[in-house]
Amino acid sequence: MSLSNASRVSRSPLQNASHTKWYSVALVAPALAAIVFLFAVPLIRSVVTAFIDADGGWTLENISRAVEFYGRDVVFTIVIAVLSLAVIAAISIAIAGYLTLGSTPWAVAALRWLYRWPLFIPFIVAGQTARSFLARNGLMNSMLMEAGLLEPVAAQSFLDWRGLVMTFAWKQVPFVTLLLAGAMASLDRATIESARNLGANRLRCLFEIVLPQVRPTLFVGLILSLVTIMSVLSVPMMIIAGTPNMMTTMMAHRVTYYGDYAVANALGLFSYLLTALVAWFYLRSTLEKEAGK
Amino acid sequence: MQSTSLTLDNVTVRMGQNTILDSISLSVPQGSFTCLLGPSGCGKTTLLRAIAGFAPLESGDMAIDAVSIAALPPEKRQTAMVFQSYALWPHMSVAENLAYPLKLRGIDRASRARKVARILDLLDLAEFGARSVASLSGGQRQRIALGRALVIDPPILLLDEPLSNLDAAIRRNLRSELRQLQRQLGITTIMVTHDQEEALSMADTIVLMRSGKIAQVAAPEALYAAPVDIDAARFMGVENFITTDSGEMGVASDAACFGFRSMSASICLHPLAGHLNRKAVVIDSAYAGDSYQVLVKSDGELFSARSSTPQLAGAQVILCVPADALIPFGADKNCLIPTDYRTPGRTLS
Numbered sequence: 001m002s003l004s005n006a007s008r009v010s011r012s013p014l015q016n017a018s019h020t021k022w023y024s025v026a027l028v029a030p031a032l033a034a035i036v037f038l039f040a041v042p043l044i045r046s047v048v049t050a051f052i053d054a055d056g057g058w059t060l061e062n063i064s065r066a067v068e069f070y071g072r073d074v075v076f077t078i079v080i081a082v083l084s085l086a087v088i089a090a091i092s093i094a095i096a097g098y099l100t101l102g103s104t105p106w107a108v109a110a111l112r113w114l115y116r117w118p119l120f121i122p123f124i125v126a127g128q129t130a131r132s133f134l135a136r137n138g139l140m141n142s143m144l145m146e147a148g149l150l151e152p153v154a155a156q157s158f159l160d161w162r163g164l165v166m167t168f169a170w171k172q173v174p175f176v177t178l179l180l181a182g183a184m185a186s187l188d189r190a191t192i193e194s195a196r197n198l199g200a201n202r203l204r205c206l207f208e209i210v211l212p213q214v215r216p217t218l219f220v221g222l223i224l225s226l227v228t229i230m231s232v233l234s235v236p237m238m239i240i241a242g243t244p245n246m247m248t249t250m251m252a253h254r255v256t257y258y259g260d261y262a263v264a265n266a267l268g269l270f271s272y273l274l275t276a277l278v279a280w281f282y283l284r285s286t287l288e289k290e291a292g293k
Numbered sequence: 294m295q296s297t298s299l300t301l302d303n304v305t306v307r308m309g310q311n312t313i314l315d316s317i318s319l320s321v322p323q324g325s326f327t328c329l330l331g332p333s334g335c336g337k338t339t340l341l342r343a344i345a346g347f348a349p350l351e352s353g354d355m356a357i358d359a360v361s362i363a364a365l366p367p368e369k370r371q372t373a374m375v376f377q378s379y380a381l382w383p384h385m386s387v388a389e390n391l392a393y394p395l396k397l398r399g400i401d402r403a404s405r406a407r408k409v410a411r412i413l414d415l416l417d418l419a420e421f422g423a424r425s426v427a428s429l430s431g432g433q434r435q436r437i438a439l440g441r442a443l444v445i446d447p448p449i450l451l452l453d454e455p456l457s458n459l460d461a462a463i464r465r466n467l468r469s470e471l472r473q474l475q476r477q478l479g480i481t482t483i484m485v486t487h488d489q490e491e492a493l494s495m496a497d498t499i500v501l502m503r504s505g506k507i508a509q510v511a512a513p514e515a516l517y518a519a520p521v522d523i524d525a526a527r528f529m530g531v532e533n534f535i536t537t538d539s540g541e542m543g544v545a546s547d548a549a550c551f552g553f554r555s556m557s558a559s560i561c562l563h564p565l566a567g568h569l570n571r572k573a574v575v576i577d578s579a580y581a582g583d584s585y586q587v588l589v590k591s592d593g594e595l596f597s598a599r600s601s602t603p604q605l606a607g608a609q610v611i612l613c614v615p616a617d618a619l620i621p622f623g624a625d626k627n628c629l630i631p632t633d634y635r636t637p638g639r640t641l642s
Contacts, residue, residue, distance in 0.1 A: 190380035194438075196367040197345050197374045198394035198445060208393070212384040 047272070050265035066266035074270050076244035080161060081229050081274075084168040085222050091173045092221065096180035097206040101192070112181075119174045127238035130167040134158035134239075163239045164246070168229050176221035183217035184210055216289075219282050226278055230271050247271055297358045297448035297481055298323045299344065304353035306336075306343050313339045315505040316353070321498075324479045326472065328492035331502035332528060337485045340502070341451050344483065345374045357448060373447035377454045379438040381426045387437055388413070388422035394445045412440040415474075432463040439471070443478070450475070452484035456491065468495060489529055493517060501525055519630035523622055526552045531620060533558065533596045537569065548621030548629055557618035558598035560587050561611045569619060571596075571612040578604040 053059040067074075095115055102108040118126070133139045136157040144150035158166070187210065195209040196202070211218070229246075236246035243250075247267055254264040299321040306314040314336050321327050329337040342348040344355060346367035354363050362370050373394075381390050391409045400408075413419045416436045421429070429437065435455060442450060455471070456464045472495050475482050486492050492499050493513040501509040501516060509521040520526035523534065531552040551569070564570035573589035573596065580586075584599045589612055598612055621629040 188378060188380060190376040190378050191382055193345075193347055193367070194374065194376055194380035194441075195382070195393070197347075197370075197372065198441065199368050199371075199397040200393075201366075201368050204397065209382060213382075 043272075046265045046268055049262055050269050052262065054262075062262040062266040063269070066263050066270070069263070070247070070250050070267055072244040073247055073250045074267075076161070077230070077247045077271075078274065080164055080168070080246065081226055083161075083165045084172070084229055085226060087165060087169040088172045088176055088225055089218065089222060091169065092176040092180050093206070093211065093218070095173070095177045096184055097210065099177075099181045100184040100187075100210060101202045101206060103202075115177055116174050118171055119178070121171070123171060123232050124234040124238070126167055126171050127235040130163055130170075130235070131159065131238055134163045134166065159239050159241075161240075164236060167235050167239060168225075168232075171235075172225040172228060176218070176225060179217050179221040180214060183214040187213055216286060219285070223275075223278055223282055227275055230275055299449055299481065299483070300356045300359070301340075301344075302354045302356070304340070304343060304355060305351040306339055306348050307351045308348075312351075313348070313505055314343065317505075317507055319500060319507065319510065321481060321483060323481055325497045326475055326482045326484070326495060328496035328499045329483065329485045329502060330489060330492040330499050331487065331508075333487060334504075335502040336505040337487075337502050338453055341374070341453055341483060341485045344370075344449075345372050345451055346370050371445075371447060372449045372451050373442035373445060374451040374453065375435075375438045375442050375455045377457060379434045379458075381434055381437060381441070383426055385426065386422070387418070387424050387426060387429070390426060390437060391422075391441050391444050394441060398445065408444055412444050415443075416440045431459050432467065435459060435467065439474075443474075443480075448481065450480050450482045452482065454485055454487070457486070457488070464491075471495070501528070503528075519620065519628050520552075521628055523550075523552065523626040526620060526622070526628070530554055534622075535569070535571070535594070535596070535614075547623070549624040550622050551614075551619040552622060553614045553618050553620065555586065555597040556599050558596065558612060558614045560589070560598050560600040560604055561613045564611055565613045565615075567616050569612075569614040569616065573610055573612045575604040575606050575608045575610055577606060 050062050051058055051060070053061055095111065099108055099112055102111075121129075131138070134157065135141075136155055138157075140158070141150060141155040145152055145155065157163075191213070192205055192209055195205050200209065231248060232246075233248045233252055236249045237252070240246075240249075247270065251264045251267050254260045254267065299319075301317055301319040301321075304314055304317040305312065317340060329340055331337045339348050343350060346362075346365060346369075350363055354361055356362060357371070382393065385393065388409050391412055392405045395405045395408060409422065410419070413422055416439070418433060418436060418440075421433065421437075426434065426437070435458075439455065452471075456467055459467065468491060484492075484495065493516075496513055499509075499511060499513055499516050500507055501511075501521070503524065508525050509516060511519075511521075516525075517529060520529045520531065532555050534550050534552050536550045560575075561570075571591045573591035575587060576590050576595070577588040578585050578600070579588075580603070581599075584601055585603050587598050587600045587604045589596050589598060589610065591612060596612055598614075604610065623629050
């Protein structure tokens with residue numbers, strides 16, 4: 001082939017490439033615009049607002065007031081989040097593990113059908129359900145008393161940190177289980193069978209063969225649950241009266257009753273930092289894993 | 294290393310409405326190498342999985358050294374299985390893969406390390422211990438999978454098409470390596486394969502399976518020379534079946550038809566003594582490496598044969614098959630050679 005031929009042949013793909021480039025930009029643009037205007041700009045604004053005083057000057061006043069007024073709530077939020085994630089992880093691993101390794105077909109089928117239901121229930125309904133279930137004379141205590149397991153005098157309300165952890169877990173377990181069971185189902189089954197064949201019982205198989213292979217999925221599920229826990233307003237408002245409470249309620253309170261966006265934003269900053277910290281740990285662990293390969 | 298015998302007694306496995314294994318009875322002697330051979334879907338892998346405890350029995354019993362294992366979960370059976378996909382654990386290094394079965398048996402760290410080093414030596418992979426499983430080639434993975442099964446000194450080794458994912462050259466090498474290792478360790482071994490050449494070259498005994506049943510249990514030579522019926526013969530590479538009057542070759546036989554392999558049939562210009570000779574017309578001739586594969590037509594039937602020279606299509610030739618390469622079958626399609634027949638190089642009588 002002559003040189004002129006070669007250049008003629010190569011020109012048209014190049015033209016196509018530049019067209020394709022513009023098409024791609026056009027395709028990405030709406031999503032990019034949505035992220036910039038609905039997410040990035042408000043985020044940056046709220047972070048900046050946290051450091052600006054009433055006269056428009058830079059200040060750390062908002063941060064120190066947020067710590068002073070809501071320090072206990074920040075700690076409470078962290079404790080609730082950690083407890084909830086621990087409970088969510090434990091129950092999700094148990095359910096997904098049973099769905100993967102269970103040997104009673106009807107029990108596996110029933111569990112697979114049942115565990116998803118809370119996914120379809122809104123948080124506000126979950127909060128209301130928890131209120132009527134966990135109150136001092138709620139459904140749980142009535143059932144325990146009817147069964148003779150609880151003395152009426154000893155009945156107490158669970159509408160405190162315990163109720164909060166239970167509700168978050170109840171609402172988030174199906175979501176994490178859905179991700180985890182999916183990841184477990186897509187594992188090479190032979191890796192499970194070879195472990196059992198060589199002497200691992202089902203429990204060891206779950207913790208030493210299955211779980212290490214799906215750990216990234218578990219982390220993703222827990223991080224997304226953390227973000228949900230940090231942002232749900234209805235559940236902590238409905239379950240806990242008074243303080244300490246989750247940061248979300250405190251932010252809402254600050255904005256609704258005082259119109260104080262500066263301190264609310266300073267409080268929001270702690271939420272960002274907390275979730276960012278966890279996300280950073282996750283990203284670092286995945287990058288290390290990639291580098292190891 | 295202790296070695297053990299395995300007995301299967303009327304083993305039946307069903308999945309839904311389908312009977313996958315239908316009353317399989319088999320005795321695997323101590324220290325033997327048995328191949329389960331058959332076309333895909335014949336139930337050979339299910340039989341292996343049933344022995345390992347992954348396919349629950351509908352009825353029947355199986356026993357290792359006369360002790361029933363039918364009710365035991367897989368982890369209690371002490372059978373070590375090598376999976377077709379190798380099934381190495383991707384989150385563990387090579388050495389960790391080999392050490393895990395020992396860890397499960399509560400063996401201390403120092404002995405684990407010693408045993409792993411010994412196995413790595415045995416497999417000629419001494420410097421691979423710290424490597425990630427993902428960095429190994431197919432052949433190396435296969436050897437690690439085998440080592441992982443052997444590290445626990447299992448009484449019975451189960452191999453599920455262990456060589457089928459490898460290149461032809463590596464496969465041939467590993468075939469003899471595996472056989473040598475098995476002899477050296479004296480371990481009772483059951484291997485599933487659909488490759489008859491592999492089964493013939495490796496097994497002491499071949500179990501030929503067909504639609505969930507055992508069609509024939511025989512030594513490789515006997516299975517090759519005297520397949521139990523026409524279907525078994527087809528599976529064992531007998532491509533040609535010829536209906537003939539046995540008087541034609543001067544052999545007394547009440548055979549309704551004879552089977553023969555293409556490689557034992559030749560194309561001649563004149564009839565040969567002691568052969569079945571048939572006038573034929575060449576249809577096609579294809580180069581097959583060491584010789585030419587020739588397709589001929591005789592009395593409206595197609596046969597294939599070998600020839601050292603290419604044949605022109607349309608040429609009039611003689612199809613010659615030596616009498617001792619003919620396998621006689623009765624009207625019921627069953628082979629007429631006695632089933633206890635074991636030695637090759639026989640003559641028809």
